[in-house]
Amino acid sequence: MSERPRLTVLSGPSGVGKSTVVAHMRKEHSEVWLSVSATTRGPRPGERHGVHYFFVTDEEMDKLIANGELLEWAEFAGNRYGTPRAAVLEHLETGVPVLLEIDLQGARQVRESMPEAQLVFLAPPSWEELVRRLTGRGTEPPEVIERRLDAAKVELAAEPEFDATLVNTSVEDVARELLALMDVV
Numbered sequence: 120m121s122e123r124p125r126l127t128v129l130s131g132p133s134g135v136g137k138s139t140v141v142a143h144m145r146k147e148h149s150e151v152w153l154s155v156s157a158t159t160r161g162p163r164p165g166e167r168h169g170v171h172y173f174f175v176t177d178e179e180m181d182k183l184i185a186n187g188e189l190l191e192w193a194e195f196a197g198n199r200y201g202t203p204r205a206a207v208l209e210h211l212e213t214g215v216p217v218l219l220e221i222d223l224q225g226a227r228q229v230r231e232s233m234p235e236a237q238l239v240f241l242a243p244p245s246w247e248e249l250v251r252r253l254t255g256r257g258t259e260p261p262e263v264i265e266r267r268l269d270a271a272k273v274e275l276a277a278e279p280e281f282d283a284t285l286v287n288t289s290v291e292d293v294a295r296e297l298l299a300l301m302d303v304v
């Protein structure tokens with residue numbers, strides 16, 4: 120591991136497999152700290168407050184933003200999401216490798232405020248496979264899937280802005296490649 124671990128941002132279209140890859144990676148590498156975001160979207164079955172997200176009201180999100188408590192935030196497919204700043208900085212200061220799983224707009228804000236951050240794009244093997252994964256997950260109704268696929272077109276076009284691209288064909292391979300990019304071995 121390098122002396123001062125860098126902040127790594129993982130972005131990519133909804134349904135590409137970000138959560139799956141990160142969960143797989145952290146099973147064996149719990150030393151990587153994954154930031155827990157605040158969101159105004161409702162929890163999916165099995166999602167727990169403080170573990171997957173901090174589920175907040177619109178008013179609570181307004182306050183987090185107004186008080187400058189978020190490192191970045193964005194509206195995605197009708198809900199707001201943001202990264203609590205303090206926890207990220209504390210972990211980086213104590214030498215812990217930090218991973219953010221956030222959308223393209225958030226990644227761009229992190230690039231501005233923390234230029235040393237490493238931006239990694241997770242791409243699907245094909246458009247058809249992305250549609251299959253997002254639909255197959257079964258967590259969103261058709262109109263929400265449509266919104267997320269619209270966002271996915273914009274996100275896929277922004278891939279050249281990232282420092283590295285990983286294609287999510289095999290979860291195991293991508294998890295290994297991500298660890299290598301983060302200098303965690």
Ligand SMILES: Nc1nc2c(ncn2[C@@H]2O[C@H](COP(=O)(O)OP(=O)(O)O)[C@@H](O)[C@H]2O)c(=O)[nH]1
Nearest residue numbers: 133134156192193195200201202220221222225
């Ligand atoms: N900008 C930003 N995006 C976030 C944050 N947390 C999650 N996201 C992104 O918001 C999008 C929607 O997340 P979610 O509703 O959990 O759906 P999923 O990623 O398809 O499982 C994804 O692109 C996430 O990476 C955050 O704190 N900030």
Ligand SMILES: Nc1ncnc2c1ncn2[C@@H]1O[C@H](COP(=O)(O)OP(=O)(O)O)[C@@H](O)[C@H]1O
Nearest residue numbers: 133134135136137138139252256287288289290
């Ligand atoms: N490499 C892969 N091959 C096949 N299916 C995958 C792969 N990675 C993830 N999936 C599946 O795709 C769906 C979306 O994955 P998820 O991790 O929820 O995506 P994201 O967090 O990017 O929205 C899930 O049903 C997951 O099991």
